[in-house]
Amino acid sequence: MSAIRLCLTDPALRAAGLVIVLQGAIVCSFGPYFSTLAVNTYGFGDRGFAVLLALSSIISVSASVYGGIRADQTANRRQVTLAAVVSLAMGMLLMTVVPGPWVFAVVAAVLLPVGSVTFGQVFALTRMAATRHPKGERDGIMAVIRALFALPFVVVLPLWAMVFAQGVSVISVFPVGLLLAGAMLLVVQRQWPRDGATTWEDRPSGLSFRAALAEMGQPRLAARVLALGAVNAAGTIYIAVISLVMVADVGRGVADVALYVGLVAGLEVPFMLMLPALLRGMDRTLLILGGAALYAVHVALLPVLAGSALVWLLVLPAALGGAVTLTVPIAYLQDLLADRPGAGASLMAVQRLAGDVIAALCFGLGTAVAGYGAVAWLGVAVSLAGAGALCWADRRR
Incomplete structure:
Protein backbone atom coordinates (compact mmCIF):
# COMPACT_ATOMS: atom_id res chain seq x y z
CA MET A 1 0.00 0.00 0.00
CA SER A 2 2.90 2.37 0.65
CA ALA A 3 4.15 1.92 -2.92
CA ILE A 4 0.64 2.58 -4.27
CA ARG A 5 0.43 5.70 -2.11
CA LEU A 6 3.77 6.96 -3.45
CA CYS A 7 2.61 6.39 -7.04
CA LEU A 8 -0.51 8.44 -6.34
CA THR A 9 1.14 11.33 -4.50
CA ASP A 10 4.49 11.71 -6.31
CA PRO A 11 3.84 13.87 -9.45
CA ALA A 12 6.46 12.10 -11.59
CA LEU A 13 5.29 8.62 -10.60
CA ARG A 14 1.67 9.66 -11.12
CA ALA A 15 2.52 10.83 -14.65
CA ALA A 16 4.29 7.54 -15.35
CA GLY A 17 1.27 5.61 -14.06
CA LEU A 18 -1.22 7.56 -16.17
CA VAL A 19 0.85 7.12 -19.34
CA ILE A 20 1.40 3.38 -18.80
CA VAL A 21 -2.27 2.63 -18.09
CA LEU A 22 -3.30 4.50 -21.27
CA GLN A 23 -0.67 2.64 -23.27
CA GLY A 24 -1.91 -0.64 -21.83
CA ALA A 25 -5.43 0.26 -22.98
CA ILE A 26 -4.15 0.91 -26.53
CA VAL A 27 -2.09 -2.29 -26.64
CA CYS A 28 -4.96 -4.50 -25.45
CA SER A 29 -7.36 -2.79 -27.88
CA PHE A 30 -5.17 -3.34 -30.95
CA GLY A 31 -2.91 -6.29 -30.11
CA PRO A 32 -5.47 -9.13 -30.00
CA TYR A 33 -6.96 -8.02 -33.33
CA PHE A 34 -3.71 -7.36 -35.22
CA SER A 35 -3.85 -10.77 -36.90
CA THR A 36 -7.50 -10.65 -37.96
CA LEU A 37 -7.14 -7.09 -39.27
CA ALA A 38 -4.09 -8.05 -41.33
CA VAL A 39 -5.36 -11.41 -42.60
CA ASN A 40 -9.11 -10.90 -42.97
CA THR A 41 -9.92 -7.19 -43.04
CA TYR A 42 -7.04 -5.96 -45.22
CA GLY A 43 -6.26 -9.17 -47.09
CA PHE A 44 -2.56 -9.61 -46.38
CA GLY A 45 -2.99 -13.35 -45.75
CA ASP A 46 -0.93 -15.49 -43.39
CA ARG A 47 2.39 -14.74 -45.10
CA GLY A 48 1.71 -11.03 -45.23
CA PHE A 49 0.80 -11.03 -41.55
CA ALA A 50 4.04 -12.87 -40.74
CA VAL A 51 6.02 -10.20 -42.61
CA LEU A 52 4.19 -7.38 -40.82
CA LEU A 53 4.75 -9.08 -37.47
CA ALA A 54 8.47 -9.51 -38.15
CA LEU A 55 8.86 -5.89 -39.29
CA SER A 56 6.91 -4.69 -36.26
CA SER A 57 9.18 -6.62 -33.87
CA ILE A 58 12.40 -5.43 -35.54
CA ILE A 59 11.35 -1.77 -35.65
CA SER A 60 9.98 -1.86 -32.10
CA VAL A 61 13.26 -3.16 -30.68
CA SER A 62 15.40 -0.86 -32.86
CA ALA A 63 13.34 2.20 -31.89
CA SER A 64 13.40 1.28 -28.19
CA VAL A 65 17.18 0.86 -28.18
CA TYR A 66 17.75 4.06 -30.17
CA GLY A 67 15.29 6.02 -28.03
CA GLY A 68 16.83 4.74 -24.80
CA ILE A 69 20.38 5.58 -25.90
CA ARG A 70 19.33 8.98 -27.26
CA ALA A 71 17.54 9.83 -24.00
CA ASP A 72 20.71 8.95 -22.04
CA GLN A 73 22.94 10.93 -24.43
CA THR A 74 20.91 14.13 -24.20
CA ALA A 75 18.91 13.73 -20.95
CA ASN A 76 15.96 15.01 -23.02
CA ARG A 77 13.68 12.19 -21.93
CA ARG A 78 10.48 14.20 -22.22
CA GLN A 79 11.23 15.03 -25.87
CA VAL A 80 11.91 11.36 -26.70
CA THR A 81 8.65 10.33 -25.01
CA LEU A 82 6.68 13.05 -26.81
CA ALA A 83 8.06 11.91 -30.18
CA ALA A 84 7.01 8.31 -29.43
CA VAL A 85 3.49 9.32 -28.35
CA VAL A 86 3.10 11.54 -31.45
CA SER A 87 4.02 8.54 -33.63
CA LEU A 88 1.38 6.46 -31.83
CA ALA A 89 -1.25 9.19 -32.25
CA MET A 90 -0.38 9.64 -35.95
CA GLY A 91 -0.89 5.93 -36.55
CA MET A 92 -4.30 5.96 -34.90
CA LEU A 93 -5.25 9.16 -36.77
CA LEU A 94 -4.31 7.76 -40.20
CA MET A 95 -6.32 4.58 -39.61
CA THR A 96 -9.28 6.66 -38.40
CA VAL A 97 -9.27 9.10 -41.32
CA VAL A 98 -7.91 7.13 -44.32
CA PRO A 99 -8.04 3.40 -43.46
CA GLY A 100 -6.71 1.04 -46.10
CA PRO A 101 -4.34 -1.91 -46.60
CA TRP A 102 -1.13 0.07 -47.16
CA VAL A 103 -1.94 2.64 -44.52
CA PHE A 104 -2.51 -0.26 -42.13
CA ALA A 105 0.84 -1.77 -43.13
CA VAL A 106 2.72 1.47 -42.39
CA VAL A 107 0.86 2.02 -39.13
CA ALA A 108 1.24 -1.57 -37.86
CA ALA A 109 4.85 -2.07 -38.97
CA VAL A 110 6.30 1.40 -38.31
CA LEU A 111 4.26 4.03 -36.44
CA LEU A 112 2.86 1.87 -33.62
CA PRO A 113 6.21 0.09 -32.99
CA VAL A 114 7.94 3.49 -32.74
CA GLY A 115 5.23 4.46 -30.25
CA SER A 116 6.25 1.50 -28.08
CA VAL A 117 9.37 3.49 -27.08
CA THR A 118 7.07 5.07 -24.49
CA PHE A 119 7.03 1.83 -22.48
CA GLY A 120 10.77 1.90 -21.79
CA GLN A 121 10.77 5.63 -21.10
CA VAL A 122 8.04 5.21 -18.48
CA PHE A 123 10.20 2.73 -16.57
CA ALA A 124 13.28 4.93 -16.98
CA LEU A 125 11.30 7.82 -15.44
CA THR A 126 9.98 5.51 -12.70
CA ARG A 127 13.48 4.35 -11.81
CA MET A 128 14.84 7.90 -11.52
CA ALA A 129 11.84 9.21 -9.60
CA ALA A 130 12.02 6.23 -7.21
CA THR A 131 15.56 7.18 -6.16
CA ARG A 132 14.01 9.92 -4.00
CA HIS A 133 12.14 7.33 -1.93
CA PRO A 134 13.39 4.64 0.48
CA LYS A 135 15.30 1.86 -1.24
CA GLY A 136 12.94 -0.76 0.16
CA GLU A 137 10.04 0.81 -1.73
CA ARG A 138 11.64 0.82 -5.19
CA ASP A 139 10.73 -2.72 -6.25
CA GLY A 140 7.19 -2.06 -5.01
CA ILE A 141 6.96 1.10 -7.10
CA MET A 142 8.10 -0.82 -10.19
CA ALA A 143 5.52 -3.51 -9.46
CA VAL A 144 2.71 -0.95 -9.18
CA ILE A 145 3.63 0.68 -12.51
CA ARG A 146 3.86 -2.73 -14.23
CA ALA A 147 0.50 -3.74 -12.76
CA LEU A 148 -1.05 -0.57 -14.18
CA PHE A 149 -0.02 -1.70 -17.66
CA ALA A 150 -1.79 -5.03 -17.09
CA LEU A 151 -4.93 -3.51 -15.56
CA PRO A 152 -6.61 -2.49 -18.87
CA PHE A 153 -6.37 -6.09 -20.09
CA VAL A 154 -8.81 -7.01 -17.34
CA VAL A 155 -11.14 -4.05 -17.84
CA VAL A 156 -10.94 -3.04 -21.52
CA LEU A 157 -10.94 -6.45 -23.24
CA PRO A 158 -14.34 -7.50 -21.83
CA LEU A 159 -15.76 -4.13 -22.95
CA TRP A 160 -14.52 -4.72 -26.50
CA ALA A 161 -16.00 -8.23 -26.42
CA MET A 162 -19.43 -6.74 -25.62
CA VAL A 163 -19.05 -4.05 -28.29
CA PHE A 164 -18.07 -6.52 -31.00
CA ALA A 165 -20.94 -8.81 -29.97
CA GLN A 166 -23.26 -5.98 -31.07
CA GLY A 167 -21.83 -6.14 -34.58
CA VAL A 168 -19.46 -3.15 -34.37
CA SER A 169 -16.52 -3.34 -36.82
CA VAL A 170 -13.07 -4.24 -35.49
CA ILE A 171 -11.59 -1.11 -37.07
CA SER A 172 -13.40 0.89 -34.39
CA VAL A 173 -10.36 0.21 -32.20
CA PHE A 174 -8.53 2.98 -34.08
CA PRO A 175 -10.75 6.00 -33.28
CA VAL A 176 -10.83 4.82 -29.65
CA GLY A 177 -7.06 4.41 -29.79
CA LEU A 178 -6.78 7.97 -31.13
CA LEU A 179 -8.64 9.29 -28.08
CA LEU A 180 -6.37 7.30 -25.77
CA ALA A 181 -3.23 8.48 -27.59
CA GLY A 182 -4.50 12.07 -27.35
CA ALA A 183 -4.89 11.62 -23.60
CA MET A 184 -1.31 10.23 -23.41
CA LEU A 185 -0.03 13.26 -25.30
CA LEU A 186 -1.83 15.59 -22.89
CA VAL A 187 -0.38 13.82 -19.84
CA VAL A 188 3.18 13.93 -21.22
CA GLN A 189 2.88 17.61 -22.13
CA ARG A 190 1.39 18.72 -18.82
CA GLN A 191 2.63 16.28 -16.17
CA TRP A 192 5.85 14.64 -17.41
CA PRO A 193 8.86 16.30 -15.68
CA ARG A 194 10.51 18.88 -17.94
CA ASP A 195 14.03 18.11 -19.15
CA GLY A 196 16.62 19.89 -17.00
CA ALA A 197 14.10 20.74 -14.29
CA THR A 198 13.81 17.40 -12.47
CA THR A 199 14.25 17.07 -8.72
CA TRP A 200 16.87 14.35 -9.30
CA GLU A 201 20.19 14.55 -11.11
CA ASP A 202 19.99 13.52 -14.76
CA ARG A 203 23.18 14.22 -16.67
CA PRO A 204 23.86 13.34 -20.34
CA SER A 205 25.83 10.09 -20.59
CA GLY A 206 28.57 11.55 -22.81
CA LEU A 207 28.74 8.27 -24.77
CA SER A 208 28.56 8.10 -28.55
CA PHE A 209 25.85 5.92 -30.04
CA ARG A 210 28.41 3.26 -30.97
CA ALA A 211 29.92 3.25 -27.46
CA ALA A 212 26.48 2.99 -25.85
CA LEU A 213 25.54 0.13 -28.18
CA ALA A 214 28.81 -1.63 -27.37
CA GLU A 215 28.06 -1.22 -23.67
Missing part, protein backbone atom coordinates in the same frame (compact mmCIF):
# COMPACT_ATOMS: atom_id res chain seq x y z
CA MET A 216 24.67 -2.90 -24.17
CA GLY A 217 26.32 -5.71 -26.16
CA GLN A 218 28.81 -6.74 -23.48
CA PRO A 219 28.82 -10.56 -23.17
CA ARG A 220 27.92 -10.57 -19.46
CA LEU A 221 24.94 -8.33 -20.16
CA ALA A 222 23.83 -9.94 -23.44
CA ALA A 223 23.91 -13.41 -21.87
CA ARG A 224 21.61 -12.30 -19.04
CA VAL A 225 19.18 -10.62 -21.43
CA LEU A 226 19.10 -13.83 -23.51
CA ALA A 227 18.49 -15.92 -20.37
CA LEU A 228 15.56 -13.69 -19.37
CA GLY A 229 14.25 -13.94 -22.93
CA ALA A 230 14.26 -17.71 -22.55
CA VAL A 231 12.35 -17.40 -19.26
CA ASN A 232 9.64 -15.30 -20.89
CA ALA A 233 9.41 -17.53 -23.97
CA ALA A 234 7.06 -19.73 -21.93
CA GLY A 235 4.54 -16.87 -21.82
CA THR A 236 4.61 -16.49 -25.60
CA ILE A 237 4.13 -20.23 -26.03
CA TYR A 238 1.17 -20.18 -23.63
CA ILE A 239 -0.59 -17.53 -25.74
CA ALA A 240 0.24 -19.45 -28.92
CA VAL A 241 -1.07 -22.85 -27.82
CA ILE A 242 -4.04 -22.11 -25.59
CA SER A 243 -6.53 -21.61 -28.42
CA LEU A 244 -5.06 -24.68 -30.16
CA VAL A 245 -5.55 -27.06 -27.22
CA MET A 246 -8.88 -25.72 -25.92
CA VAL A 247 -10.85 -26.98 -28.91
CA ALA A 248 -14.19 -28.67 -29.53
CA ASP A 249 -12.49 -32.09 -29.54
CA VAL A 250 -11.94 -31.79 -25.78
CA GLY A 251 -15.21 -29.99 -25.10
CA ARG A 252 -13.81 -26.47 -25.11
CA GLY A 253 -14.16 -23.39 -27.29
CA VAL A 254 -13.31 -19.70 -27.69
CA ALA A 255 -15.36 -18.75 -24.63
CA ASP A 256 -13.18 -21.03 -22.47
CA VAL A 257 -10.05 -19.50 -23.98
CA ALA A 258 -11.26 -15.97 -23.20
CA LEU A 259 -12.25 -16.96 -19.65
CA TYR A 260 -8.92 -18.68 -18.94
CA VAL A 261 -6.80 -15.81 -20.30
CA GLY A 262 -8.98 -13.29 -18.47
CA LEU A 263 -8.65 -15.13 -15.16
CA VAL A 264 -4.87 -15.33 -15.48
CA ALA A 265 -4.57 -11.64 -16.38
CA GLY A 266 -7.01 -10.63 -13.66
CA LEU A 267 -5.13 -12.52 -10.94
CA GLU A 268 -1.73 -11.27 -12.10
CA VAL A 269 -2.57 -7.70 -11.09
CA PRO A 270 -3.13 -8.28 -7.33
CA PHE A 271 -0.21 -10.73 -7.25
CA MET A 272 2.05 -8.07 -8.78
CA LEU A 273 0.98 -5.63 -6.10
CA MET A 274 1.50 -8.14 -3.28
CA LEU A 275 4.90 -9.46 -4.40
CA PRO A 276 7.15 -6.65 -3.09
CA ALA A 277 5.77 -6.92 0.45
CA LEU A 278 5.76 -10.71 0.50
CA LEU A 279 9.19 -11.24 -1.03
CA ARG A 280 11.20 -8.24 0.18
CA GLY A 281 14.86 -9.07 0.69
CA MET A 282 14.84 -12.26 -1.38
CA ASP A 283 17.39 -12.72 -4.16
CA ARG A 284 15.96 -11.63 -7.53
CA THR A 285 17.43 -14.49 -9.54
CA LEU A 286 15.99 -17.05 -7.13
CA LEU A 287 12.64 -15.29 -7.39
CA ILE A 288 12.79 -15.51 -11.18
CA LEU A 289 13.66 -19.23 -10.95
CA GLY A 290 10.72 -19.82 -8.58
CA GLY A 291 8.37 -17.83 -10.83
CA ALA A 292 9.55 -19.75 -13.90
CA ALA A 293 8.95 -23.05 -12.08
CA LEU A 294 5.38 -22.05 -11.14
CA TYR A 295 4.68 -20.87 -14.67
CA ALA A 296 6.15 -24.11 -16.02
CA VAL A 297 3.50 -26.11 -14.12
CA HIS A 298 0.77 -24.15 -15.91
CA VAL A 299 2.31 -24.37 -19.41
CA ALA A 300 3.27 -28.04 -19.16
CA LEU A 301 -0.11 -29.22 -17.86
CA LEU A 302 -2.31 -27.00 -20.04
CA PRO A 303 -2.35 -29.39 -23.05
CA VAL A 304 -2.83 -32.38 -20.71
CA LEU A 305 -5.72 -30.94 -18.68
CA ALA A 306 -7.40 -28.83 -21.39
CA GLY A 307 -10.46 -31.08 -21.43
CA SER A 308 -10.67 -31.52 -17.66
CA ALA A 309 -12.27 -29.34 -14.99
CA LEU A 310 -8.86 -29.39 -13.27
CA VAL A 311 -7.54 -27.02 -15.94
CA TRP A 312 -9.06 -24.09 -14.02
CA LEU A 313 -6.72 -24.79 -11.09
CA LEU A 314 -3.80 -23.90 -13.36
CA VAL A 315 -4.74 -20.21 -13.37
CA LEU A 316 -3.19 -19.87 -9.87
CA PRO A 317 0.38 -20.97 -10.71
CA ALA A 318 0.00 -19.16 -14.05
CA ALA A 319 -0.91 -15.84 -12.42
CA LEU A 320 1.61 -16.05 -9.57
CA GLY A 321 4.43 -17.27 -11.80
CA GLY A 322 3.53 -14.67 -14.42
CA ALA A 323 3.46 -11.88 -11.84
CA VAL A 324 7.04 -12.76 -10.84
CA THR A 325 8.49 -13.27 -14.33
CA LEU A 326 6.84 -10.12 -15.70
CA THR A 327 7.72 -7.82 -12.79
CA VAL A 328 11.03 -8.84 -11.20
CA PRO A 329 13.09 -8.79 -14.46
CA ILE A 330 12.29 -5.06 -14.95
CA ALA A 331 14.37 -3.94 -11.98
CA TYR A 332 16.97 -6.65 -12.70
CA LEU A 333 17.50 -5.41 -16.27
CA GLN A 334 17.70 -1.78 -15.19
CA ASP A 335 20.35 -2.64 -12.60
CA LEU A 336 22.51 -4.12 -15.36
CA LEU A 337 22.93 -0.57 -16.69
CA ALA A 338 22.32 1.36 -13.49
CA ASP A 339 23.87 4.59 -14.81
CA ARG A 340 21.95 4.46 -18.11
CA PRO A 341 18.24 4.44 -17.23
CA GLY A 342 17.13 4.87 -20.85
CA ALA A 343 19.31 2.09 -22.26
CA GLY A 344 18.55 -0.09 -19.24
CA ALA A 345 14.82 0.23 -19.86
CA SER A 346 15.25 -0.52 -23.58
CA LEU A 347 16.73 -3.90 -22.64
CA MET A 348 13.15 -4.97 -21.94
CA ALA A 349 12.42 -4.73 -25.68
CA VAL A 350 15.53 -6.76 -26.52
CA GLN A 351 14.52 -9.38 -23.95
CA ARG A 352 11.02 -9.54 -25.45
CA LEU A 353 12.41 -10.07 -28.96
CA ALA A 354 14.73 -12.82 -27.72
CA GLY A 355 11.78 -14.53 -26.02
CA ASP A 356 9.63 -14.32 -29.16
CA VAL A 357 12.38 -15.81 -31.35
CA ILE A 358 13.02 -18.65 -28.87
CA ALA A 359 9.27 -19.34 -28.61
CA ALA A 360 8.96 -19.45 -32.41
CA LEU A 361 11.80 -22.00 -32.61
CA CYS A 362 10.15 -24.14 -29.90
CA PHE A 363 6.82 -23.96 -31.71
CA GLY A 364 8.32 -24.99 -35.05
CA LEU A 365 10.35 -27.85 -33.58
CA GLY A 366 7.59 -29.09 -31.28
CA THR A 367 4.90 -29.20 -33.96
CA ALA A 368 7.29 -30.90 -36.39
CA VAL A 369 8.20 -33.62 -33.88
CA ALA A 370 5.01 -34.35 -31.95
CA GLY A 371 2.38 -31.67 -31.41
CA TYR A 372 1.26 -28.88 -29.11
CA GLY A 373 2.11 -30.86 -25.99
CA ALA A 374 5.72 -31.09 -27.21
CA VAL A 375 5.71 -27.32 -27.85
CA ALA A 376 4.64 -26.71 -24.25
CA TRP A 377 7.28 -29.03 -22.82
CA LEU A 378 10.01 -27.48 -24.98
CA GLY A 379 8.95 -24.05 -23.76
CA VAL A 380 9.08 -25.22 -20.16
CA ALA A 381 12.54 -26.74 -20.62
CA VAL A 382 13.90 -23.57 -22.24
CA SER A 383 12.33 -21.31 -19.60
CA LEU A 384 13.75 -23.31 -16.68
CA ALA A 385 17.13 -23.51 -18.41
CA GLY A 386 17.15 -19.73 -18.80
CA ALA A 387 16.27 -19.18 -15.14
CA GLY A 388 18.89 -21.70 -14.08
CA ALA A 389 21.53 -20.04 -16.28
CA LEU A 390 20.69 -16.68 -14.70
CA CYS A 391 21.17 -18.12 -11.19
CA TRP A 392 24.47 -19.68 -12.25
CA ALA A 393 25.69 -16.41 -13.79
CA ASP A 394 24.84 -14.51 -10.59
CA ARG A 395 26.02 -17.22 -8.19
CA ARG A 396 28.87 -15.06 -6.81
CA ARG A 397 26.46 -12.26 -5.93
